[in-house]
Amino acid sequence: MMTDRNSRLIEGPIPKTLIMLTIPMIFGTISMIIFNLTDTFFVGQLGTGQLAAMSFTFPVVLFVNNLAHAVAIGASAVISHSIGEGNRNKVKRLTTDSIVLSLLLVGFIVPIGLLTINPLFHFLGASLEIITYIREYMVIWYLGLVFIVVPMVGTNAIRAAGDTKTPAFIMMFAAGANIILDPILIFGIGPVPRLEIAGAAMATVIARALTLIMSLYFLYYNERMLSFDIPSLNSILVSWIQILYIGLPNAGAMIITPLAAGFITRIVATYGSDAVAGFGIATRMDSFALIVIMALASVVGPFIGQNWGAGKFDRIKSGTKFSYRFSLIWGLIMFIVFAFLGGTVGSIFSDDPEVISVTGLYLSIVPIGYGLYGIVAISTSAMSVLKKPIHAAILTLTQAFILYIPMAYVGSLLIGLWGVFLALPVSYLVSSIVAIYTLNRIIMYREKTVKRVIDQKIIQMEA
Structure with a gap:
C-alpha cells in the first residue's frame, strides 16, 4: 500500500517531488474554480439580483466548506504522519474514523443552516428581494451537504498517501458534470423545468454526489485505506481526538476567513448591490489566480507529514524554502x-458599468499580495501537520481581525473602496513575515524533540 509514492515523498528530489505532486492538483483546483465560475456565469445571465445573491452566499458556503476542510486537514495530517512511520493499520483506522466524523459534522450543520438562512443574510446586508433568491439556493445546498463534506475528507486522505492524481481526477469529473447540468437545470432544456438559481444549487449537489461515490471507491479499492472492522469506542475516540486536535484549531482558523469575508462584504454592501456583485466576481478571480499556490500548499502538508514521520527534517526545511520562493514568483506573475x-474581467460576467468598475479596481490592487498570501498558506499548512495548529489559527486570526478588517474599515472611511481593497495585501505582508519566523522555530523544536527521543533510545539500548 502506497509504497512507491511514500518513498518518493521521503527520498525523491525535493523540487521535482513537490512540482510533480502539485501539477495534478493544479488541474484539480482549476476544475473547482471552473465549477464555481460556471455557477457565477450562468446565474449572472438571470440578472444582477441573482448574481448579488450568489455573492452573498459565498462567505457562508466558504464557512461551511472550511469547517469540513478542517476535519480533512486534521485527517490528512495524522494519516500522512502514520504513513511516514509505516503503520498501515493505523492509517486504515484513521481514514475510516475520519469519514464517520465527517458524517457527524453534516448532521450538526444542516439543521442549524436551514434555520438561520433569513436572519444570517439579513445581518450580512442582503435586501428582502435578494434573500428570496438566496433561500432558493441555500435550502437545496444544505440538504445536499453530505455530498460535499464526505468527498472533501476522502480526497484529502488519498492526498495524504502521496496520490494527487486521483483527487484531481475526481475534481475534474465534478466540474465537467456541473458544466453540463448548470444550463439544463438553471434555464430548463427539453422536459427539464426552468429552476433558475435553485437549478445552480441542484447541479452542484448532483455533481458532488458523484464525487462521493468515486472518493469512497478509490479509498477502498485502490488505496486500501478503509476498514470495515468494528472498532472499540475507545479506538474511535482516540482517532477523533488526534484528528480534532489538529482539525478544531484549523476549523477556528478557517471560520475566520469567511467571517472576515462577511464583514468585508458588509462594508462593500454600503456602496450598493452593484459593488457587491463586482466584489464577488473579483474574489472568484482571486481563486483562479491562486490556483498554483493553493495546489502547492495542499501538497506541502503530506510532504512534511511523511518526512516528519520518517525523521527527515532537512527535507522539510528545504521543501518549505522552495515553496516560499515559488509562491513569490507566481504571485508576481499574476500581479x-x-x-x-484586470479591467476587462468584469465585462465577462456582467454588462453593468459599476460592476465592471469595482471588479477592475479590486484586481488592480489586491494581486500585489498574492505571493505573500502563499507564504501564509504554506506556513499554516506546515504548522498544522507539525501539530502546532493553534499557532496556525493565531496567525490567521491576526491577519484577518487584527490587521485586515480594521484597516479595511478605516480605509473605507478615508479613501472608499480603494482603502478596503488595499488593506488585504498590507495585512498579508505583515502576516508573511510572522509566518516565516514562527514556522522556522517550530521545525527547530520538532527536530530537537525527535533527536532527543532517538538519543534516549540509544542510551537505553546501550544500557
Whole structure:
C-alpha cells in the first residue's frame, strides 16, 4: 500500500517531488474554480439580483466548506504522519474514523443552516428581494451537504498517501458534470423545468454526489485505506481526538476567513448591490489566480507529514524554502497579468458599468499580495501537520481581525473602496513575515524533540 509514492515523498528530489505532486492538483483546483465560475456565469445571465445573491452566499458556503476542510486537514495530517512511520493499520483506522466524523459534522450543520438562512443574510446586508433568491439556493445546498463534506475528507486522505492524481481526477469529473447540468437545470432544456438559481444549487449537489461515490471507491479499492472492522469506542475516540486536535484549531482558523469575508462584504454592501456583485466576481478571480499556490500548499502538508514521520527534517526545511520562493514568483506573475487584463474581467460576467468598475479596481490592487498570501498558506499548512495548529489559527486570526478588517474599515472611511481593497495585501505582508519566523522555530523544536527521543533510545539500548 502506497509504497512507491511514500518513498518518493521521503527520498525523491525535493523540487521535482513537490512540482510533480502539485501539477495534478493544479488541474484539480482549476476544475473547482471552473465549477464555481460556471455557477457565477450562468446565474449572472438571470440578472444582477441573482448574481448579488450568489455573492452573498459565498462567505457562508466558504464557512461551511472550511469547517469540513478542517476535519480533512486534521485527517490528512495524522494519516500522512502514520504513513511516514509505516503503520498501515493505523492509517486504515484513521481514514475510516475520519469519514464517520465527517458524517457527524453534516448532521450538526444542516439543521442549524436551514434555520438561520433569513436572519444570517439579513445581518450580512442582503435586501428582502435578494434573500428570496438566496433561500432558493441555500435550502437545496444544505440538504445536499453530505455530498460535499464526505468527498472533501476522502480526497484529502488519498492526498495524504502521496496520490494527487486521483483527487484531481475526481475534481475534474465534478466540474465537467456541473458544466453540463448548470444550463439544463438553471434555464430548463427539453422536459427539464426552468429552476433558475435553485437549478445552480441542484447541479452542484448532483455533481458532488458523484464525487462521493468515486472518493469512497478509490479509498477502498485502490488505496486500501478503509476498514470495515468494528472498532472499540475507545479506538474511535482516540482517532477523533488526534484528528480534532489538529482539525478544531484549523476549523477556528478557517471560520475566520469567511467571517472576515462577511464583514468585508458588509462594508462593500454600503456602496450598493452593484459593488457587491463586482466584489464577488473579483474574489472568484482571486481563486483562479491562486490556483498554483493553493495546489502547492495542499501538497506541502503530506510532504512534511511523511518526512516528519520518517525523521527527515532537512527535507522539510528545504521543501518549505522552495515553496516560499515559488509562491513569490507566481504571485508576481499574476500581479503582472491582472495589471494588464484586470479591467476587462468584469465585462465577462456582467454588462453593468459599476460592476465592471469595482471588479477592475479590486484586481488592480489586491494581486500585489498574492505571493505573500502563499507564504501564509504554506506556513499554516506546515504548522498544522507539525501539530502546532493553534499557532496556525493565531496567525490567521491576526491577519484577518487584527490587521485586515480594521484597516479595511478605516480605509473605507478615508479613501472608499480603494482603502478596503488595499488593506488585504498590507495585512498579508505583515502576516508573511510572522509566518516565516514562527514556522522556522517550530521545525527547530520538532527536530530537537525527535533527536532527543532517538538519543534516549540509544542510551537505553546501550544500557
